[in-house]
Amino acid sequence: MKKCLCCGSFEHQITTCPVKNREGNEGAQPEKCNPRQPIASGSRPKTSARVFALDHQRVPESSEVVEGTIPVFHRLAKLLIDPGATHSFVNLAVMCGIDVNPVKFPYDLEVRTPTGDQSLVTNMVYKNCEIWVEEWKLVVDLISLDLKGHDVIIGMDWLARYNAQLNCKTKVVEFSIPG
Secondary structure (H helix, E strand, O other): OOOOOOOOOOOOOHHHOHHHHOOOOOOOOOOOOOOOOOOOOOOOOEEEEEOOOOOOOOOOOHHHOEEEEEEEOOEEEEEEEOOOOOOOEEOHHHHOOOOOOOEEEEEEEEEEOOOOOOEEEEEEEEEEEEEEEOOEEEEEEEEEOOOOOOOEEEOHHHHHHOOEEEEOOOOEEEEOOOO
16 A cells, blocks of 8 residues: 555555645645645654554453564563554553663654544654564564553564564464564
């Protein structure tokens, strides 16, 4: 699927972009806009993402999810594998004391739960974070988010990058990393 030329979202095209149309441009000819520049109203453009464990709802029983404890920068973190999440996320508390500075996105990322009844906005990402799977160092970009019940949520961005095969019944993740 192509992404919107205005805000970068994969959920729509520029002709139906809520960022562009918010400015009263409905019916105007589509034109390429730069998501790095603020829109005329002074607010930042937004793009969307999804994640499972975002709000204050009960944390699912361990039999309902694939989770575990894994080293992130050699610190143990409670991890949730969420193939329904578009991105990977980290609780800010996990990154305290680690010598990695976050980078600001050129846009605001609106993160929604599957029910769509709550969302949070974030704009900071920790690039090239180290997650250790046995002796393998696998890197991931972790977006800073106020998580409940988990330290790190691994989403499709990381799962696809490392060609992960997830067996939900046995709760085993296998990697097919070239080389």
